[in-house]
Amino acid sequence: MTIAQTKRGKNTRVAGIRTALTGNDAVAEAWRQVDLDVVAAYPITPQTELMHKFAEFVADGKVTTKLVLVESEHSAMSCVIGASASGCRCATATCANGLALMWEMLYIAASLRYPIVMADVNRALSGPLNIHCDHSDTMGARDAGWIHLFSENVQEAYDNAIQAFRIAEHPDILLPVMVMLDGFILSHTTEVLELVPDDAVRAFVGEYKPDYLLLDPAHPITVGPLDLPDYYFEHKRQQIEAMEAVPAVVTKVAEEYAELTGRHYGFIEPYRLDDARVAIVALGSTAGTTKATVDILREEGKPVGMVKVRMFRPFPVKELVDALSGLDAVAVFDRSASFGAMGGPVYIETLAALYGTRTNVRVMNGIYGLGGRDIGTSLIRPVFEDLLKGKMEPQVRYISVRE
Amino acid sequence: MSQLKKWKEVPRGGLILKPGSAAEYETGTWRTFRPIHHEDKCIQCLRCWIYCPDAAVIVKDGKVVGFDYVHCKGCGICARECPAEPVAITMSPESDFDKE
Numbered sequence: 001m002t003i004a005q006t007k008r009g010k011n012t013r014v015a016g017i018r019t020a021l022t023g024n025d026a027v028a029e030a031w032r033q034v035d036l037d038v039v040a041a042y043p044i045t046p047q048t049e050l051m052h053k054f055a056e057f058v059a060d061g062k063v064t065t066k067l068v069l070v071e072s073e074h075s076a077m078s079c080v081i082g083a084s085a086s087g088c089r090c091a092t093a094t095c096a097n098g099l100a101l102m103w104e105m106l107y108i109a110a111s112l113r114y115p116i117v118m119a120d121v122n123r124a125l126s127g128p129l130n131i132h133c134d135h136s137d138t139m140g141a142r143d144a145g146w147i148h149l150f151s152e153n154v155q156e157a158y159d160n161a162i163q164a165f166r167i168a169e170h171p172d173i174l175l176p177v178m179v180m181l182d183g184f185i186l187s188h189t190t191e192v193l194e195l196v197p198d199d200a201v202r203a204f205v206g207e208y209k210p211d212y213l214l215l216d217p218a219h220p221i222t223v224g225p226l227d228l229p230d231y232y233f234e235h236k237r238q239q240i241e242a243m244e245a246v247p248a249v250v251t252k253v254a255e256e257y258a259e260l261t262g263r264h265y266g267f268i269e270p271y272r273l274d275d276a277r278v279a280i281v282a283l284g285s286t287a288g289t290t291k292a293t294v295d296i297l298r299e300e301g302k303p304v305g306m307v308k309v310r311m312f313r314p315f316p317v318k319e320l321v322d323a324l325s326g327l328d329a330v331a332v333f334d335r336s337a338s339f340g341a342m343g344g345p346v347y348i349e350t351l352a353a354l355y356g357t358r359t360n361v362r363v364m365n366g367i368y369g370l371g372g373r374d375i376g377t378s379l380i381r382p383v384f385e386d387l388l389k390g391k392m393e394p395q396v397r398y399i400s401v402r403e
Numbered sequence: 404m405s406q407l408k409k410w411k412e413v414p415r416g417g418l419i420l421k422p423g424s425a426a427e428y429e430t431g432t433w434r435t436f437r438p439i440h441h442e443d444k445c446i447q448c449l450r451c452w453i454y455c456p457d458a459a460v461i462v463k464d465g466k467v468v469g470f471d472y473v474h475c476k477g478c479g480i481c482a483r484e485c486p487a488e489p490v491a492i493t494m495s496p497e498s499d500f501d502k503e
Contacts (some may be wrong), residue, residue: 113416174415212418222419230432234410235417242415 011204011259016194023154023186026193027093027119027179028053030161032063033201037088037208040068040079044098045131046183047121051093073098077105077118084114085223086215089165089208091116095183096123096137103141109176110145111239112224115168115208116176118146119161122284122335123183124371132372133183135283136336139345145239147177147246148313152269152287154191156310157181159263162196165205166253172245182285184372196261204260246314267316269308270323272298276305278387279324281350282333283309286368286375290333293380304384309346317353324350325359329387335369343367343396364392368399375399426474430457434477436494440469445491451481 021029028050031039039058041051058067068083070076073094080090094102099120109116120138124130138148147167151157157179164177181187196204212221227235247267258264271291273279282290287308297304307323309316324330334344341348347365354361366383369375379400386392414420445467452460452467459475461468470481482492 111416212420219420220422222422223416225417225419227417230407231413231417234408234413235415237410238413238415241410 011256013262014197014200014260016196016261018192018194020190020192021154021158022049022188022190023151023157023181024050024121024188025053026154026158027161027181028057029195030158030201031091032057033196033198034089034162034165034205035063035202036065036091038066038068038080038083038090040070040076040083040090040092042070042073042076042092042094042098044073044095044123046123046187047093047095047098047119049187050119050121073101074105077102077109077116080116080118081105081109081112081114082214084109084116084210085112087208087210087213089115089169091118093119093121095121096125096131099137099141100125103144106141106144106146106176108224111235113174113239113242114176115165115174117161117164117168117179118176119157119179119181121183121187122180130371131183133185133285134335134370134372135180136370138178138180139336139338141178142313142345145175145243146313147173147175147243147250148180148311149177150180150283150310150312151182151186152285152308152310153193154181154186154189155193155263156265157186158193158195159257159261159265160310162201162205163250163253163257163265165208166256167246167249169208170245170249170253171211173242173249175239175242175246180284185285194261194263200260204257243314247311247316250311265310266319267309267311268319268323269310271306271308273305273307273323275303277303277327278329278331278384279305279307279327280331280333280366280380280383280387281307281309281320281324281346283312283346284335286333286335289375289377290380293377293384296377297381297384302384302388304388312346315349315353320350321353321357321359324354324361325357327361329362329364329390329392331364331366331383331387333366333368335367337367337370347396362390362392364394365396366399367396373400429473430476431471431473434472434475434497436477436479437472437497437500438470438475438477438479438481439493439495440467441491441493442468444487444489446487448486450484450486451492454480454484456480 124134332347343365459471
């Protein structure tokens with residue numbers, strides 16, 4: 001096994017370890033390798049197995065982590081905020097209604113600027129009660145001040161779960177990161193992936209060195225005091241600035257990770273787009289399904305491509321505009337509804353990004369997969385065919401809902 | 404009043420980096436009504452000094468001499484509790500002092 005060496009910022013390529021894991025186990029494995037200081041856990045399907053696995057590592061003495069079993073998700077987030085304030089590297093995981101219960105603490109984590117990492121196993125918000133995948137949970141939290149990284153497959157979930165710490169803890173950022181993986185589709189599906197050796201992960205994430213510690217009697221600080229109209233706005237301006245610094249850091253971390261592993265991740269990933277006339281924009285596992293559909297249509301000579309959005313917050317405006325501008329037509333896929341808005345959140349962000357540019361690309365919205373409704377190549381194919389025909393009505397369509 | 408700091412100058416996330424810094428926070432800017440001490444009517448009972456929640460009543464040599472307007476929030480407790488007749492503390496709108 002090769003040991004990663006960091007010399008002048010260059011990482012030596014290490015031999016990966018090929019194995020097969022579920023998405024939940026892969027994230028737990030990444031966090032075992034990072035060896036976190038504090039993890040707060042509260043079970044909720046389909047995230048439960050992630051914390052089961054991590055609790056197993058704790059019980060077996062494979063990590064030095066203090067695992068705190070809390071009484072709710074609100075407490076889970078509160079716990080990691082407190083731990084982070086005291087200088088710990090920490091993480092938690094949740095989904096759907098658990099994320100909803102964390103709501104106020106999500107904003108507090110971000111505004112206090114704590115580099116917490118959380119896995120969200122995307123699941124539909126109740127009601128009616130549903131435990132299956134859609135993105136309504138994290139899309140609701142899109143303005144909470146967290147960085148949002150989506151994962152196409154188990155490998156990417158694992159890779160995101162490691163890179164997240166470097167991004168969150170960068171001194172220009174100090175913002176929490178959510179790593180998304182599609183509930184059941186990724187969380188419970190065993191896929192082949194390549195792990196980075198333990199020592200290489202440890203060297204890559206390095207030691208977390210916080211600049212202020214809540215429990216340092218020699219340098220007492222106050223965390224979270226009242227912030228009135230005279231300074232609250234200034235603190236929000238700082239938070240906006242930190243978010244604007246994220247792309248440069250994500251790029252740097254991705255480059256270093258690529259040196260180490262050979263796997264490179266951008267904000268977006270264009271797929272067979274160079275000579276495409278039409279494309280679909282998608283997040284998460286559906287990006288993989290869309291790639292498969294592109295391959296089928298390409299075999300038939302159709303000029304189609306797709307763009308995966310890996311980083312949803314901050315939204316990669318420039319990269320997406322560059323990718324889509326030369327096309328005739330685009331369908332933006334949303335696995336959540338934004339009730340009363342003109343379409344799903346990814347669609348609205350994409351339209352906003354394109355507005356004012358010189359492009360004539362026509363854009364429609366495909367809302368799909370709510371509550372875990374399956375999406376396959378046979379459902380994506382007609383969207384591509386409509387795009388090729390220029391059939392853009394209805395502008396917002398609901399894929400595979402029974403009319 | 405001191406100059407308010409710009410967004411690049413304040414510690415991130417509202418952190419306060421030194422203890423006891425509340426005294427530097429000029430809560431006097433919150434005031435809508437200003438307490439005025441009428442020395443000729445004051446019986447020097449020091450009730451205002453006892454009741455003031457912000458320690459903003461200035462006492463020298465055992466006598467009330469006025470208010471710390473940098474910290475006085477103008478709550479009016481001193482004026483309400485003043486037992487002197489006629490009353491020795493009255494509240495006046497800050498707008499009366501705008502030209503100061």
